[in-house]
Amino acid sequence: MTRKLHLKTYGCQMNVYDSARMADVLAPLGYALTDDADEADLVILNTCHIREKAGEKVYSELGRLRPLKAARQAEGGDLLLAVAGCVAQAEGAEVVRRAPHVDIVVGPQSYHQLPELIARATRAASGPASGPGRGIVATDFPAEPKFDALPQPSEAQDVSVFLAVQEGCDKFCTFCVVPYTRGAEYSRPAADILAEARRLVALGAREITLLGQNVNAWHGDGPEGRSWGFGRLVRALADGVPGLARIRYTTSHPLDMDDDLIAAHGEVPALMPFLHLPVQSGSDDVLARMNRRHTARQYEAIVDRLRRARPDIALSSDFIVGFPGESDRDFAETLALIERVGFAQAFSFKYSPRPGTPAAGEPRQIGEPEKQARLAAVQDLLRRQQDEFNRRTVGRRVAVLFEKPGRHPGQLVGRTPWLQSVHAEGKVRLIGAEVEVEITGVRPNSLAGRVVTQPPGDGPAMAASAVGAAA
Ligand code: 5AD
Ligand code: SF4
Numbered sequence: 001m002t003r004k005l006h007l008k009t010y011g012c013q014m015n016v017y018d019s020a021r022m023a024d025v026l027a028p029l030g031y032a033l034t035d036d037a038d039e040a041d042l043v044i045l046n047t048c049h050i051r052e053k054a055g056e057k058v059y060s061e062l063g064r065l066r067p068l069k070a071a072r073q074a075e076g077g078d079l080l081l082a083v084a085g086c087v088a089q090a091e092g093a094e095v096v097r098r099a100p101h102v103d104i105v106v107g108p109q110s111y112h113q114l115p116e117l118i119a120r121a122t123r124a125a126s127g128p129a130s131g132p133g134r135g136i137v138a139t140d141f142p143a144e145p146k147f148d149a150l151p152q153p154s155e156a157q158d159v160s161v162f163l164a165v166q167e168g169c170d171k172f173c174t175f176c177v178v179p180y181t182r183g184a185e186y187s188r189p190a191a192d193i194l195a196e197a198r199r200l201v202a203l204g205a206r207e208i209t210l211l212g213q214n215v216n217a218w219h220g221d222g223p224e225g226r227s228w229g230f231g232r233l234v235r236a237l238a239d240g241v242p243g244l245a246r247i248r249y250t251t252s253h254p255l256d257m258d259d260d261l262i263a264a265h266g267e268v269p270a271l272m273p274f275l276h277l278p279v280q281s282g283s284d285d286v287l288a289r290m291n292r293r294h295t296a297r298q299y300e301a302i303v304d305r306l307r308r309a310r311p312d313i314a315l316s317s318d319f320i321v322g323f324p325g326e327s328d329r330d331f332a333e334t335l336a337l338i339e340r341v342g343f344a345q346a347f348s349f350k351y352s353p354r355p356g357t358p359a360a361g362e363p364r365q366i367g368e369p370e371k372q373a374r375l376a377a378v379q380d381l382l383r384r385q386q387d388e389f390n391r392r393t394v395g396r397r398v399a400v401l402f403e404k405p406g407r408h409p410g411q412l413v414g415r416t417p418w419l420q421s422v423h424a425e426g427k428v429r430l431i432g433a434e435v436e437v438e439i440t441g442v443r444p445n446s447l448a449g450r451v452v453t454q455p456p457g458d459g460p461a462m463a464a465s466a467v468g469a470a471a
Helices: 013-029 052-074 085-091 093-098 111-126 190-202 230-240 259-267 284-289 296-309 328-341 368-393 463-470
Strands: 003-009 031-033 042-047 080-084 104-106 136-138 160-164 207-211 219-221 227-229 246-250 274-276 314-321 345-350 397-405 411-415 421-425 434-442 447-451
Touching: 003 013, 013 031, 013 042, 013 085, 013 111, 013 160, 013 207, 042 052, 042 085, 052 080, 052 085, 080 085, 080 111, 085 093, 085 104, 093 104, 093 136, 104 111, 111 136, 160 190, 190 207, 190 230, 207 230, 227 230, 230 246, 230 259, 259 296, 284 296, 284 328, 296 328, 314 328, 314 368, 328 368, 345 368, 368 434, 397 421, 421 434
Parallel strands: 003 031, 003 042, 042 080, 080 104, 104 136, 160 207, 207 246, 274 314, 314 345, 421 447
Antiparallel strands: 219 227, 397 411, 397 434, 411 421, 434 447
16 A cells, blocks of 8 residues: 655754655555655654754644644544654653644654554554544664664665764763764664665765764774774775765764874775864863863864865864853854864854753853854854855866756756755766866855766767766
């Protein structure tokens, strides 16, 4: 029986990955994805709890789904509603209390149990104990990692895919809910990661972004029994997965940028010259109170070493403004750090007190107008740096990995090694190929380019990479 699944994903790339895995788990039950909640039999909201706003979005969406479910029930049918992800983990039964029409609350470590949870929820909905507030809550951290229970990818893959190698966090930054919602650090075995990477490439992927809340804290036993760090894993993927053109990873902690990983940036051509390395603040006092366990100077020393290893590496980061007790001077130090380092892009956020985290209880909370002013200032500077970085690529010829057709006929969308999005005219067969493109202009959120490489069969120049990739 075919049933329809509508999956809405909030938050980080790990949630995007988890949503894809949930779809894999449910495919054998006959669930096919739909973009339209109106025609779904099951709606899963895969939620984010990182800031208050992200959490609140879920409740407004649940409010919108309520009449839809009621209408279905009035017709004698049903619409199952599941809340997954970090709000599910953090709030558990509170979700069902606030939204009694929710059938299933499932944490990020438990979604491999969805088939069983759905069966139970279906029975509950039709049984004598039916009615609002009966939602099933599955938020225990299971003893066995979910990865072993997840099906292997079997469908055709996008050109650029995610592969989770690590999950959870032991760092306990004082502002952050992740150690509570995702649990303790867990690294998948290297052999499993290599096997999954080979399968993804066999199914059409050309770029893999290795994912983890603290991805470079990954460590594990290599196939030969020796202990591996993350740099070794990157090298093994580059050497041991034929057809894998590009490797990226996110998100990293500065403390885990060890010598071997930094060296890998200089030695592994498939490792792209772009790194998201959150620093959060430029003030040592704020960094200490955030429990980041490094200073601004130490962060910059890591950046220097990365640039020595790979001179064209571009950096991205996360910044929090208005952390409790952040003075004007602390904030000025953040701006100064941004000026000194120079970022190709970055994300910045107003500090959002999260229940249960140490910083939420600090007395010196910063007022909203101050936070807003600092956010505007930091975003203005970061935007100027990003524009400048993008403008510097104009006129250059760069390798673009085309990922999909663009919105206009004949147009393709791809990315440069530095993660910039590029639109260019090109034949569909170039999708999946790394192609030489001349950058011709800067648009608000992407670059415009012109394909230099002749498509396969049309000319000799650089066609080999396109032919190989299109095969
Ligand atoms: N308030 C604001 N931003 C936060 N982040 C994490 N927790 C909070 C919070 N409580 C930001 C950090 C992190 C990114 C994923 O989200 O910058 O790196
Ligand atoms: Fe959160 Fe800090 Fe862990 Fe990153 S390193 S997930 S910011 S606690």
